[in-house]
Amino acid sequence: xxxxxxxxxxxxxxxxxxxxxxxxxxxxxxxxxxxxxxxxxxxxxxxxxxxxxxxxxxxxxxxxxxxxxxxxxxxxxxxxxxxxxxxxxxxxxxxxxxxxxxxxxxxxxx
Amino acid sequence: xxxxxxxxxxxxxxxxxxxxxxxxxxxxxxxxxxxxxxxxxxxxxxxxxxxxxxxxxxxxxxxxxxxxxxxxxxxxxxxxxxxxxxxxxxxxxxxxxxxxxxxxxxxxxxxxxxxxxxxxx
Numbered sequence: 001x002x003x004x005x006x007x008x009x010x011x012x013x014x015x016x017x018x019x020x021x022x023x024x025x026x027x028x029x030x031x032x033x034x035x036x037x038x039x040x041x042x043x044x045x046x047x048x049x050x051x052x053x054x055x056x057x058x059x060x061x062x063x064x065x066x067x068x069x070x071x072x073x074x075x076x077x078x079x080x081x082x083x084x085x086x087x088x089x090x091x092x093x094x095x096x097x098x099x100x101x102x103x104x105x106x107x108x109x110x
Numbered sequence: 111x112x113x114x115x116x117x118x119x120x121x122x123x124x125x126x127x128x129x130x131x132x133x134x135x136x137x138x139x140x141x142x143x144x145x146x147x148x149x150x151x152x153x154x155x156x157x158x159x160x161x162x163x164x165x166x167x168x169x170x171x172x173x174x175x176x177x178x179x180x181x182x183x184x185x186x187x188x189x190x191x192x193x194x195x196x197x198x199x200x201x202x203x204x205x206x207x208x209x210x211x212x213x214x215x216x217x218x219x220x221x222x223x224x225x226x227x228x229x230x231x
Binding site: 032033035037043044045046047050051056090092094097098099101102103104 | 145154155156157169171205210211215216217218219221222223224
């Protein structure tokens with residue numbers, strides 16, 4: 001089974017850059033596109049990165065995605081942190097006809 | 111503008127049946143797969159199943175096969191998630207979402223606002 005593992009929480013100050021990791025196991029993360037979703041408290045998830053590096057229209061370019069084949073992991077980078085970025089972030093991949101989600105990372109901007 | 115609007119929160123007793131809905135608008139409803147995703151504090155986000163409203167082709171996650179039924183009525187651009195006999199463990203937030211990057215779709219590009227289902231005696 002393909003599993004995605006994220007850190008439970010990260011925190012950073014406004015204006016700084018934070019990187020959230022998503023480690024794959026049970027398969028190659030580079031062979032399956034990775035997506036990232038933002039979920040603010042009390043709201044539904046929204047997609048902020050799809051197909052590893054693509055940003056939907058309306059998502060600021062402060063958000064970027066990357067893949068590291070050597071560590072079998074994906075990362076979401078958020079630069080110029082704003083308090084409004086405080087949310088839960090989930091990675092997701094599609095492998096073997098199965099949509100797999102990471103456990104989520106709570107980002108605190110303090 | 112793509113919109114998915116879900117039915118309101120439900121409070122049910124164990125053993126009762128339930129059908130929640132998800133109405134799509136702003137796009138050609140029959141051209142995109144729609145999925146259902148469960149969110150619980152303990153297990154996070156889990157995909158339950160998907161349906162293609164164009165021909166009602168339906169696929170279930172092994173974890174939910176036989177536990178729920180997914181259907182769609184393309185005449186009213188609405189997808190459904192149904193239980194015949196609810197359990198306390200079905201208490202969760204349920205989201206519908208339109209898939210993209212398909213077919214059927216690698217990601218959930220647009221989400222409904224969620225339907226909270228509470229099952230308690």
